[in-house]
Amino acid sequence: MTPVHPLRIVVIDDNEDDVLLLREALDGLVGVELIGSEPDGEAGLACLDDCLRRQALPDLVLLDLNLPGRNGIEILRSLKANPGLKDIPVVLLSTSNLESDIHRALNHGAESYLSKPGRFDVLQQELQRLVVLLAIADRCFALAAALQELGGQRSEEHTSELQSQFRI
Secondary structure (H helix, E strand, O other): OOOOOOEEEEEEOOOOHHHHHHHHHHHOOHHHHHEEOOOOHHHHHHHHHHHHHHHOOOOOEEEEEEOHHHHHHHHHHHHHHHOOOOOEEEEEEOOOOHHHHHHHHOOOOOOOEEEEOOOOOOOOOHHHHHHHHHHHHHHHHHHHHHHHHHHOOOEEEEEEHOOOOOHO
């Protein structure tokens, strides 16, 4: 299943090798467009603010947990505190698979957590899974909006609630 429109992704990761792998893995997926890649959290937030100003928000942010300066959790908190950015799904990436890191990421608003795998094919499979789940969510939100337009039971409030409860 591919998204209704190309899935726009921003990557925030300071490790050039990881970014290169993510780029290559995303390039191999249908219906995906990498619209930004930033080496630290502050540059990532600036990129997202620019996307907001241009009304061209990404559909997904892939955010490294261990960034220089402000770490991924601090950037996640800033993103979720911004009314214009808070609804963008964020997946935390890390080499750590500690349960405490995973819980911390999810408790601060990440929609999912992905341990960076050591193999390219596994990374691409995980990213494909995310793309499929986001495509399903995209269609659900489109259906909810269509129902709202037709005077169905879904109000704008219910659509927002549906979006806020979605975890991938």
